[in-house]
Amino acid sequence: NAGVTQTPKFQVLKTGQSMTLQCAQDMNHEYMSWYRQDPGMGLRLIHYSVGAGITDQGEVPNGYNVSRSTTEDFPLRLLSAAPSQTSVYFCASRPPGARYGYTFGSGTRLTVV
Amino acid sequence: AQSVTQLGSHVSVSEGALVLLRCNYSSSVPPYLFWYVQYPNQGLQLLLKYTTGATLVKGINGFEAEFKKSETSFHLTKPSAHMSDAAEYFCAVSDHLTSGSARQLTFGSGTQLTVLP
Numbered sequence: 001n002a003g004v005t006q007t008p009k010f011q012v013l014k015t016g017q018s019m020t021l022q023c024a025q026d027m028n029h030e031y032m033s034w035y036r037q038d039p040g041m042g043l044r045l046i047h048y049s050v051g052a053g054i055t056d057q058g059e060v061p062n063g064y065n066v067s068r069s070t071t072e073d074f075p076l077r078l079l080s081a082a083p084s085q086t087s088v089y090f091c092a093s094r095p096p097g098a099r100y101g102y103t104f105g106s107g108t109r110l111t112v113v
Numbered sequence: 114a115q116s117v118t119q120l121g122s123h124v125s126v127s128e129g130a131l132v133l134l135r136c137n138y139s140s141s142v143p144p145y146l147f148w149y150v151q152y153p154n155q156g157l158q159l160l161l162k163y164t165t166g167a168t169l170v171k172g173i174n175g176f177e178a179e180f181k182k183s184e185t186s187f188h189l190t191k192p193s194a195h196m197s198d199a200a201e202y203f204c205a206v207s208d209h210l211t212s213g214s215a216r217q218l219t220f221g222s223g224t225q226l227t228v229l230p
């Protein structure tokens with residue numbers, strides 16, 4: 001049981017480039033979320049999904065797109081990378097029912113130069 | 114809107130001493146509260162949670178937390194610190210971002226715990 005798997009673990013982009021951060025979970029969780037972690041700011045919600053075909057914006061959605069075509073996968077797309085998007089990105093999932101805590105992936109460290 | 118305040122971005126304790134990490138929250142609904150731990154270069158691991166019922170909750174690695182509604186607090190404690198407890202700790206509240214939306218986690222800014230030999 002792998003849990004939540006994120007790829008790649010590290011990435012360096014040039015300003016203006018696009019890329020997709022991959023996230024997959026094998027726990028059949030309906031809810032999935034993307035967070036970014038910046039020093040002194042905790043984790044901030046970018047986008048989330050409550051099931052296949054359903055996504056919504058979180059606290060800091062600008063510059064990011066998501067889609068959810070399957071229960072297992074929830075990719076995060078950076079359309080035109082900016083230095084302000086340098087961060088550590090975490091994907092997480094949980095079953096329906098907010099009393100369950102989220103299970104987190106190990107993160108993707110992204111640097112935009 | 115929900116929010117979480119963690120008092121003290123850095124806390125240092127001696128090995129064997131009491132650990133106390135403070136968390137205060139605001140929530141528009143009865144809160145679900147969580148503590149997560151993050152070891153260097155790793156993801157977040159759930160330590161413990163409060164949803165309903167007993168207000169003193171026990172978690173992994175000897176940690177516990179008490180939900181105090183009147184004080185809007187959910188402080189994390191451990192009677193005796195161990196070197197392996199050195200990590201960053203995050204408090205989070207689960208609340209609705211907008212009316213009718215699913216509950217999502219809002220995190221505090223984190224507390225880095227250092228354990229001194």
